[in-house]
Amino acid sequence: MADRVTIKDVAREAGVSVTTVDRAINGRAKVRPETIRRISEAAHRIGYHGTGLFQGRLNESLPELRLGFVLLKQSQEFYKNFAREIERAVSERSDIRGQAVIRYASSQSPSEFAELLSELGASCDSIAGVAVNDPKLDRVVQDLKDKDVPVFSMLNDFAQGIRSCYVGMNNMKIGRQAAWLITKTVHEPGKLAIFVGGNRWHGHDLREVGFRSFVRETGRGFQVLDTLVNLETRQLTYEATLDLIHRHPDLKGIYVAGGGMEGAIAALREVHSEPKVALVVNELTAESRAALIDGYATMVISTPLAKVCDDVVDMMVKTSLHGEDGVFGQLFLDPVLILPEIV
Template identity: 70%
Template sequence: MANRPTIKDVAREAGVSPTTVDRALNGRSVVREETMRKIADAAQKVGYHSKGIFLSRLDKPLPELRLGFVLLKKSQQFYSDFATHIEAAISERNDYRITSDIRFSSSQSPDEFTDLLKTLGRRCDALACTAVNDPRLNRVVQDLKDKNVAVVSLLNDFAQGIRKNYIGLNNMKIGRLAGWMITKTVHQPGKLAIFVGGNRWHGHDLREVGYRSFVRESDHGFTVLDTLVNLETRQVTYEATLDLLQRHPDLCGIYIAGGGMEGAIAAVREVHSTPKVALIVNELTAESRAGLIDGYVTMVISTPLKELCKTLIDLMIQSTTEADDGVSGQIFLEPRIVLPESF
């Protein structure tokens, strides 16, 4: 009996910790299939008395899920990175065999979002989507809900009261944060500008409200110009920024509430040989990083994609395993603030 193999012997043979073997034996948490296989082989080799438990758990099939995602333009680095983080979060799950179906909308058309959601809804167990606010999407999300296919809204909270969850940043606070940064770093009052992606982005509306309200409350003599729509495109933002700089010599700050920041960065570089305008943009990319380093970008407000995607996958799996309680929730993540001195 003294030489009877123990958990420590199995762990040593498998090259893992005794704690991992204990988890695999008692089912206290999920152990990767590859690790479980190593433990089962090690238990077989050393003659561990409970080797059958490892083998039975290894042979037990994992429940399968198909999750669908709709993101914006794949050509934009942020959304390409978003897709990568989704796949990474899925690959870390060992309690389900998950297949992902990631689609990209090429425009801001409600019809395109509607078609994508309908297509994915016919084959997926749960969906997550970044989309505009439009009654047509409300109807689609309600139809999906009636078929027990939950929808999570990403970054922009659409289909409120119908979708299962919203996950993203607190957009009102993000706008106020942008206003705070500009009013604190620009010491000579002047004109400020703001770009939104379009009139159907509720999140951009909230950012605009937050931005304007903070600037107004600061009472430092700044004037916010009429809001400009850039359709989240580089070229439109570039041309509009050049026009702003030409028409308003006292322009001292620009906030890009959505996408298209690359155009603004290019325009201020072209007009000013040295940085003269405070520029607040979203998401850390190669271009915004370069802008921070050389001073043309004052601050980047970045979405914590790794945390978002991990939480998102949890929510989507939960929606398929628990009965709908009729509650539409929301999760606000803390943004990552990136400054020139962050590097």
Template identity: 65%
Template structure:
């Protein structure tokens, strides 16, 4: 059986005296916040049994606030990192005793998003969601807003005019950036293609609009094929990309406007040489990083998750304190661009 951690172990790990840890536990004398933080981190690292008491000493007078989040696909690297950044942004706030409550949608069904938002909204002070744009979400968002729970749309806008703020990228500009890069890197005449996650992802629709408008303006000789829906899955994207490459030997450019890029990368590796097809993807993961390094992708457009989460928590706190002022808006973040030479 593993030995149980002691006060001496915590003191050694935190680099302080045993008496300082004792004061942090019992509150007999004031301990500096920075010292308390070191002790708390050491206690959590060692699994010390009284770590909850130390946490309480760190925030005795701060108001409690619960933040709810609905995300997608917990197995995807992007959403795993998203959850980590949310937790980090909440814990970094020293003015509140914050807690992040994260739930994941298992499908793209509007009914599931509505159910998650409704149930989670009863337990939190503010709610932020990655969700489809569908009319069935409107009454849920309106009801939460009327009950004093501000709702934020993340990455993909929904309940426009009802929700408090949209926080994410300017998706028309994202689509134009992808098109511009492809138009500059295509080496021969040919066709272009793009994938969207589904017809209910408003952000993907906007990326498609931006992509097609930029190609019309800057590379009209490159025809864009009918848009394909991949439901943001690797498998569908893989099969559809294999089919594209088989039916269109002159495919020169491909943009995956949402998830599922792993499938496109895998198909290109099987059927094309590096640099034959200019691929642009969203988000920097192990797969997209390798594709950039190997010449199978020309650009990854990444969401600045750390900045997004920090700014989002600030907006959520302000919305809770200020109440509903009737103002709705959009909060655009500058994307991070990754090119092969940067990997």
């Protein structure tokens, strides 16, 4: 039978003294987290029976952080996926004992967003959120900043000049990409429609500007109709899409710049037995995937949620531990463009 691995073997493998290994096991004196981690890895490599002891000491030595998050629509598939990615990104950190505290806004009310941010600020070390643009949020974010609680904006850039960093896509480019696809795949010019969630979503405004500017630059005779506000709801989008189809026989394309795409998909399926209108939507869900497969959606522009969460959690941790507040600005991530042939 092979000799049993001892702490002397662990010390030799880790390049430290036996005394240091003993301290790491028993906590008789403080050992740096980096050293405990090296000992733990060495113990695992050579099969030391007490590997779990080192991991326990390592966990005890890590700083504890509460990271707060504000999302929307808890029942919506996209935000369910968002929450899962946040929890994963926090749990996978090896440099902290992190807890993700997630709250959901039930409306687009600035007061509700402000209240949620304030609530999280009372117990969290750092906050990130998807929220509307409004002076009420500017005041809350400034107050949190004064209390050394940094705030990060995700997907929609609110509290500009006050928040620590925006993490998300370049929304102007997203709008241009949607317009590019529609104008390149539709062979005859006609009417184009665009839906935004509401006037308080800066990201939606930028997508609209990008969409309109690209269509204008093509010079191919497409006309973008007046922008429709759907409050990111399925029913409003459904009713408005039916109205568009009936009032504009030459409707060639629709871009849903925010939520509510399910309503547009349902309306197009109801009126047309086969796809006739190019539709670009955001986020891959069960319904948008089915629409791509059936041809009722032309392209899905998807947020790289895992990357968003990894990057924003990394910034939140670094800012909380090292005081790097205010050094970031904007971090633009590349979208995932999904076409019918690759769904």
